[in-house]
Amino acid sequence: MPYIAPLKDMLFDIEHLAGIDQVARLPSFEDAGLDTTRAVLEECARFNQDVVAPLNVAGDRQPSWFQDGAVTTTPGFKQAFAQFAAGGWQGLQHPPAYGGQGLPKTVGAACAEMLHAANMSLALCPMLSEAAIEALLMAGSDALKATYLEKLVTGQWTGTMNLTEPQAGSDLALIRTRAEPQPDGSYKVFGTKIFITYGEHDMAPNIVHLVLARVAGAPPGVKGISLFLVPKFLVNADSSLGARNDVQCVSIEHKLGIKASPTAVLQYGDGMAGSAGPGAVGYLVGHENRGLETMFIMMNSARYAVGVQGIAIAERAYQHAVAYARDRVQGRPVDGSADASAPIIHHPDVKRMLMTMRAHTEGCRAMASVAATAHDAAHRHPDADTRQQNLALYEFLVPLVKGYSTEMSVEVASLGVQVHGGMGYIEETGAAQYLRDARILTIYEGTTAIQANDLVSRKTVRDGGQVARAIAAQVMATEAELAGQGGDDAQAVLQSLKAAREAYAKVVDFVVGQASTLPGAVFAGSVPYLLATGKLVAGWQLARSLLVAQRLLATCQDGPFMQAKTVTARFYAEHILNAVPAVAQSIVAGAASVTALPAEAF
Amino acid sequence: MPYIAPLKDMLFDIEHLAGIDQVARLPSFEDAGLDTTRAVLEECARFNQDVVAPLNVAGDRQPSWFQDGAVTTTPGFKQAFAQFAAGGWQGLQHPPAYGGQGLPKTVGAACAEMLHAANMSLALCPMLSEAAIEALLMAGSDALKATYLEKLVTGQWTGTMNLTEPQAGSDLALIRTRAEPQPDGSYKVFGTKIFITYGEHDMAPNIVHLVLARVAGAPPGVKGISLFLVPKFLVNADSSLGARNDVQCVSIEHKLGIKASPTAVLQYGDGMAGSAGPGAVGYLVGHENRGLETMFIMMNSARYAVGVQGIAIAERAYQHAVAYARDRVQGRPVDGSADASAPIIHHPDVKRMLMTMRAHTEGCRAMASVAATAHDAAHRHPDADTRQQNLALYEFLVPLVKGYSTEMSVEVASLGVQVHGGMGYIEETGAAQYLRDARILTIYEGTTAIQANDLVSRKTVRDGGQVARAIAAQVMATEAELAGQGGDDAQAVLQSLKAAREAYAKVVDFVVGQASTLPGAVFAGSVPYLLATGKLVAGWQLARSLLVAQRLLATCQDGPFMQAKTVTARFYAEHILNAVPAVAQSIVAGAASVTALPAEAF
Incomplete structure (x- = not known):
């Protein structure tokens, strides 16, 4: 099944909702206006449609393969990644000084969606490099930057994030991997890391691991964790590869999905034969015991990217389902509009499923x-207050982009299977792969519960609900526009949006008011709070889309697209956003029944 | 992971909600009182826990295997099925005259849940035999009954249902398989059937296929379909096996789950070497051109059974998740109740997930x-009116048991993966298998949309909403009891149940009122109508559970269990049932946005 990048929808969002014209007024983004954006996205679409997407099924059927410490990736992956690097896609958002193109995230996010939609398993490799690049840009010493950044930004080498250990997943306080200071200022790292995405592979000659570990004598818990760069091969002064470092892949996991993406168990410092060990040579990134701060920056970047993966796989599943629904002839339309069996896309329930998939994805x-765009303004706006406001907004949105988009992606991919009927359950159809692939998204880079904890604690309670209420105020402004718009569609959206926003405001009051006195009650509703907030924000953006579409319809630009945008916004309001008040009531009044059962009663 | 049958919950339902005492007053069920039921369930639990459950993982890792027309099932399956047959479990509900035990469905359903929870892939074989038995009991000639029934009831042979063809899935009007009458009264069958569960296997020496086909000259569409019995081996007058019939397994499918259950493509009448063909010898079951009536009886039985599969796999996923949540230590409780990391079952969001899984399953x-029990009364009650009322109730509930229990099972199994975090995505953990296995349930034996069409057309509109409104009236009676009960729990449940029932009544008015004038609008909400009805009925039963539990608590019988029953009912009301009013609003007012987009706009 080919993948067609949804350029029209992406450009609609970038132009009308994100406001690329504003982005292009930011220092150093002057060239990133709508025309450049369109050109970049079109080029990106061609590459991903033609080169990356055709390898998606192969990755599922011939997964990465482990033998004797080495991982062989799916045939074709190495070549596609080389083309990706040669095209400059890894450096899209990174400084020209290191070989990047210096484009805004507003553009980069759309490009990332295409890559993940084309082939999520392959795309995970550059996604992890991205996180490593961000960490080094922010906290790396000049020496580390000089040695590693250009190699990563140009896609010659790749990066990884090493957090998880068998006993330390969501709970990083339990990390045991240790780092011993050496006389030359480097460290020797010892320990076992699991679930390391592309921790070993054959797509690049060197792999740059960013590793959380404890220095001897560090405080217990998360305040004693430091971040280290540990290369697979040590790097000589002339940038050539030196000795093999003492980090070894001992196995990869057999997973439900993303099978082509090798998930490695890495052993550090075990004295691997032929290596520079015992002890893996590592270099401190930032300050001792403050590794988590840097890691959080990497994680914010990675969490946003995982949210984009959710959108990407939802789009791909949607396209697959639409194609099948157009093709499969089965059953007469219930409204008697045809005498013979018709393509199932004409059946109301199939339309309902496809509309649900579409509305979630577009929202x-x-x-x-x-x-x-908030990210871009947070980093580049000349005014400090504006930067700060945008940073706060971006950080509020990250757990929503991650938590909500991924939860919806599992639902969308599952609906995609359902549209296919019995054929959806047969692996060769391909619909099931999206569900299996999507199922990791609500788990890695912090489960939905971890995102919800972040949304509650750091993003809502810490500022007394300021950002949350500012969003509600902006939603009210959109409501006022809808009220002035007239027409059934705008009124239906207004009614649902207003009810959701009012219910949401009560939840924010509850969360802010009770977090310190009744934390158990607040956290009993943390995931529903995240989901309700995600529904509100996505529904709000679709409401804005409707306003834009109605305005442009009046001037006759691309009528069918604008009409579809209107219908999709209304569908979202009437069938998805309308769930918010009941969820809000569950959160505010229903905590007791969540936590009442003692552990032994389950 | 071992499986422990939830005997206490099953017996609670059977005693207090279904009312086994009433069942035991029905003719021929006099011996099936609570004590017998308990004894049968305990024996059934032992067998499934000890013999069947241990083969579940093996079935996933070493699926059924096809070569040269033959299917080899997972090692151990053949022996387990032989023990199942020897234990009399296949005949539990069938007439003693054919070797059965003549027990009510009220008991049989609980036993079926255990079998499916223990090993859904294995359990599919006797489930399909069950459907074949029902068809023969109802419509088979004396000769067919004499030849085949005892063999099926005692589990010596197995049965299949052959409906689907490549072009005919949900739409049986498109069936092309043809049957040619022979001078001796038999037929010769020609055609290809796909998705035939246990259509070929090595667990029994003969397989009895029930096959939909057209006789030459039959009317087009579903009114020209007849039902035939086609044995794998012809049967001699002395019951020994005769010639191989001309039905051949040409392949089995590579599926997302239930991998041990072979899903066969069967070729009828192709002149298989060594067979009695060309033409597979078949025997008419019932009357020509009325095969669909019989098939619907089989399907009702099979659909109920698939709903039970949903409950079964949800229970198994729940048990797996609880065990992991008790064991996995990660993170401090947010309420500060402990200073160190604790088992994750103490975290509010994990409790929320487990409570969701539990409440859905119990509901x-x-x-x-x-x-x-309605089924039992429909078939055995001495009073014709009572039989008719119970039949109408049972037939209304079948699409709910099938459609709603299976939709919830996918959600529950997916939550089970989520509780496991990263480990849930690793196949060796076993949590992912439940999700993969469960994912077929909303598809086979009629997708959720097909169930919803049935609920709307045949079960709601045809009788002008009579059964639906009778259920609403019974819910009101439960509300009155809750109002009289007092206490926070009963009041919380009352509030949610009342709101759901009132909203439901409006939906019924809409469905009944608009089905003929606005069928497109009604069917745009058919699946939401099914899901809302399922939530209401399950929530109502849990409300009844709460009343029973409160009464028994007062007399001090098994306090912790009754307390848990109360909490679970309240959780369901506050976090699941409370969604009904918004869904009802979507159905009544939101149809336009479901169907507004033309097919070409997707």
Whole structure:
């Protein structure tokens, strides 16, 4: 099944919701206006449609393969990644000084969606490099930057994030990997890391691991964790590769999905034969015991990217389902509009499923696009207050982009299977792969519960609900526009949006008011709070889409597209956003029944 | 992971909600009182826990295997099925005249849940035999009954249902398989059937296929379909096996889950070497051109059974998740109740997930138990009116048991993966298998949309909403009891139940009122109508559970269990049932946005 990048929808969001014209007014983004954006996206679409997407099924059927410490990736992956690097895609958002193109995240996020939609398993490799690049840009010493950044930015080498250990997943306080200071200022790292995405592979000659570990004597818990760069091969002064470092892949996991993406168990410092060990040579990134701060920056970047993966796989599943629904002839339309069996896309329930898939995908895409622009303004706006406001907004949106887009992606991919009927359950159809692939998204880079904890604690309670209420105020402004718009569609959206926003405001009051006195009650509703907030923000962006579409319809630009945008916004309001008040009531009044059962009663 | 049958919950439902005492007053069920039921369930639990459950993982890792027309099942399956047959479990509900035990469905449904929870892939074989038995009991000639029934009832042979063809899935009007009358009264069958569960295997020496086909000259569409019995081996007058019939397994499918259950493509009448063909010898079951009537009886039985599969796999996923949540230590409780990292079952969001899994499972189990009793009364009650009322109730509940329990099972199994975090995505953990296995349930034996069409057309509109409104009236009676009960728990449940029932009544008015004038609008909401009805009925049964539990608590019988029953009912009301009013609003007012987009706009 080919993949067709949804350029029209992406550009609609970037132009009208995210506001690329504003982005292009930011220092150093002057060339990143709509025309450049369109050109970049079109080029990106061609590459991903033609080169990357055709390898998606192969990755599932011939997964990465482990033998004797080495991982062989799916045939074709190495070549596609080389083309990706040669095309400059890894450096899209990174400084020209290191070989990047210096484009805004507003553009980069759309490009990332295409890559993940084309082939999520392959795309994970550059996604992890991205996180490593961000960490080094922010906290790396000049020496580390000089040695590693250009190699990563140009896709010659790749990066990884090493957090998880068998006993330390969501709970990083339990990390045991240790780092011993050496006389030359480097460290020797010892320990076992699991679930390391592309921790070993054959797509690049060197792999740059960013590793959380404890220095001897560090404080217990998360305040004693430091971040280290540990290369697979040590690097000589002339940038050539030196000795093999003492980090070894001992196995890869057999997973439900993303099978082509090798998930490695890495052993550090075990005295691997032929290596520079015992002890893996590592270099401190930032300050001792403050590794988590840097890691959080990497994680914010990676969490946003995982949210984009959700949107990407939802889009791919949607396209697959639409194609099948157009093709499969089965059953007469219930409204008697045809005498013979018709393509199932004409059946109301199939339309309902496809509309649900479409509305979720477009809503989350719009939310992510707006978040990306906040990121750009947070980093580049000349005014400090504006930077700060945008940073706060971006950081509020990250757990939503991650948590909400991924939860919806599992639902969308599952609906994609359902549209296919019995054929959806047969692996060769391909619909099931999206569900299996999507199922990791609500788990890695912090489960939905971890995102919800972040949304509650750091993003809502810490500022007394300021950002949350500012969003509600902006939603009210959109309501006022809808009220002035007239027409059934705008009124239906207004009614649902207003009810959701009012219910949401009560939840924010509850969360802010009770977090310190009744934390158990607040956290009993943390995930529902995240989901309700995600629904509100995505629904709000679609409401804005409707206003834009109605305005442009009046001037006759691309009528069918604008009409579809209107219908999709209304569908979202009437069938998805309308769930918010009941969820809000569950959160505010229903905590007791969540936690009442003692552990032994389950 | 061992499976422990939830005997206490099953017996609670059977005693207090289904009312086994009433069942035991029905003719021929006099011996099936609570004590017998308990004894049968305990024996059934031992067998499934000890013999069947241990083969579940093996079935996933070493699926059934096809070569040269033959299917080899997972090692151990053949022996386990032989023990199942020897234990008399296949005949539990069938007439003693054919070797059965003549027990009510109220008991049989609980036993079926255990078998499916223990090993859904294995359990599919006897489930399909069950459907074949029902068809023969109802419509088979004396000769067919004499030749085949005892063999099937005693589990010596197995049965299949052959409906689907490549072009005919949900739409049986498109069936092309043809049957040619022979001078001796038999037929010769020609055609290709796909998705035939246990269509070929090595667990029994003969397989009895029930096959939909057209006789030459039959009317087009579903009114020209007849049902035939086609044995794998012809049967001699002395019951020994004769010639190989001309039906051949040409392949089995590579599926997302239930991998041990072979899903066969069967070729009828192709002149298989060594067979009695060309033409597969078949025998008419019932009357020509009325095969669909019989098939619907089989399907009702099979659909109920698939709903039970949903409950079963949800229970198994729940048990797996609870065990992991007790064991996995990660993170401090947010309420500060402990200073160190604790088992994750103490975290509010993990409790929320486990409570969701538990409440769905118990709610659907209660609904299925009550439906089974309606089936028993429909068939055995001495009073014709009572039989008719119970039949109407049972037939209304079948699409709910099938459609709702299976939709919830996918959600529950997915939550089970989520509770496991990263480990849930690793296949060796076993949590992912439940999700993969469960994902077929909303598809086969009629997708959720097909169930919803049935609920709307045949079960709601045809009788002008009579059964639906009778259920609403019974819910009101439960509300009155809750109002009289007092206490926070009963009041919380009352509030949610009342709101759901009132919203439901409006939906019924809409469905009944608009089905002929606005069928497109009604069917745009058919699946939401099914899901809302399922939530209401399951929530109502849990409300009844709460009343029973409060009464028994007062007399001090098993306090912790009754307390848990109360909390679970309240959780369901506050976090699941409370969604009904918004869904009702979507159905009544939101149809336009479901169907507005033309097919080409997707």
